[in-house]
Amino acid sequence: MQSDIGFIQDEAKEPAGNAQAALADPIKIKDSLASRIACLPQLLRSGGACLLILAAAIAMLQSWEGMSHQLKYFSFLALTVLLAACGVISGLRLKESKGARTFLAIAAAIVPFHFCQLGGFIYSQFVDPQSLSLPEYALWVAESPEAAAITAAAGIICLAPIVILAFAALIPGLAGPAAALYLLLNALLLIPLRDPLLVSPIIAVMGIGALVGDIKLFRSSSSARTNEGLLVRLMLASPFLLIVTRSLMLYNPTEWLIATVLACLAALIFIAAPRYLPRNASQVQASSVIPAALSWNLAANEIVRLFHPYLSDSEIILHGLPFAMLLLVMSRACVGTGRAYRSASAIIALVSIMLQLSFHPGFWTAFTAMVTGITVLIYCYLSRNAFLAWCAGITALSGLMYDVYYAFRLADFSPWIGMSLVGIALILVSSFIERRGPSWFAAKQ
Secondary structure: OOOOHHHHHHHHHOOHHHHHHHHHOHHHHHHHHHHHHHHHHHHHHHHHHHHHHHHHHHHHHOOOOOOOHHHHHHHHHHHHHHHHHHHHHHHHOOOOHHHHHHHHHHHHHOHHHHHHHHHHHHHOOOOOHHHOOOOHHHOOOOOOHHHHHHHHHHHHHHHHHHHHHHHHHHOHHHHHHHHHHHHHHHHHHHOOOOOHHHHHHHHHHHHHHHHHHHHHHHOOOHHHHOHHHHHHHHHHHHHHHHHHHHHHHHOOOOHHHHHHHHHHHHHHHHHHHHHHOHHHHHHHHHHOHHHHHHHHHHHHHHHHHHOHHHHOOOHHHHHHHHHHHHHHHHHHHOOOOOHHHHHHHHHHHHHHHHHHHHHOOOHHHHHHHHHHHHHHHHHHHHHOOHHHHHHHHHHHHHHHHHHHHHHHHOOOOHHHHHHHHHHHHHHHHHHHHHHHHHHHHHHHO
């Protein structure tokens, strides 16, 4: 009898005519059985991988009564080493590469969780663990500084070879630099800082490092288009995602921290869009303006709060002008001409300056309005944008009128020196345009 149970059950459900046709052609029966057998290993590997990931998650989240945090960690480390060992055995003894890569990929994928736990051991030596209101699964306390150092050293010594071996099996041509970047990003999780203001730069470094590393490593590599390459690229992003999740869920996130996360998201969308979505790159890049605007708004609020005595009257201009400059930078790096970015930059700069001049007039505001208005007016003259040109002219004239007013009202050098500097700058710019303008603007197009 040459049939399996599942095949018999499926054939029993088919109509009698189809069953007789299948029985009349034994070749079809063999082909169907062979295709099912060919798919079975993949199904078993997927099921086993899901079970291993579930077991690893339970091992991390479960509250083990009567067991020290260090013993709990070493049990989890033993599971990871066992997975790597199974991968090596599958590859060397069973000569089965898919199973070996599956074991090694799972072992490497859970490495960031190890570094988070090791970071918890190190952090526990700098604060009182009793003062931390953390859930049990997130609390990792070492008995002494020596115990924390030994645990961290043992973990790194065991995990580094696993990462190198796994990357060598997944992406042979890029294993060295990719493994080094992965371990470096994970090492940042060991830094014993939890203050959102201090963690924000670490998050920014990790986000930029993962993005730049992905672009540099996989720009011209065929490994980027394979399933293994995609898995490694997700691994490179996992330390960044893990530190963001830890900071948002376990500690009190501030506006500065959220601003950093949004800035990384905006950079990811803007930089990665041309590479991964070339057909809709311009539209996807434009969507990065939303998280960028939210990020700078939150960051400006934090800057005003930190330097309130000095910036209390400059809140409007602080929100508008730097973001307008950011849009100007994006216009030079975007796909396409960037005209929409420059127009938006000009509008935001002019509106913020006029609002600042209306609610908080002063000499420096007038001087900034005059400079900004003239700069936008030059751009509008070259781009033939009549509406923005009128707006820029009104802004520059308003700034000049306020500057003249303060020149007669204040017994100070600032007003007339400011006007002198603007006049000198205009003459120098005219000389530059007269001498090198056509070639310079042609090169910038």
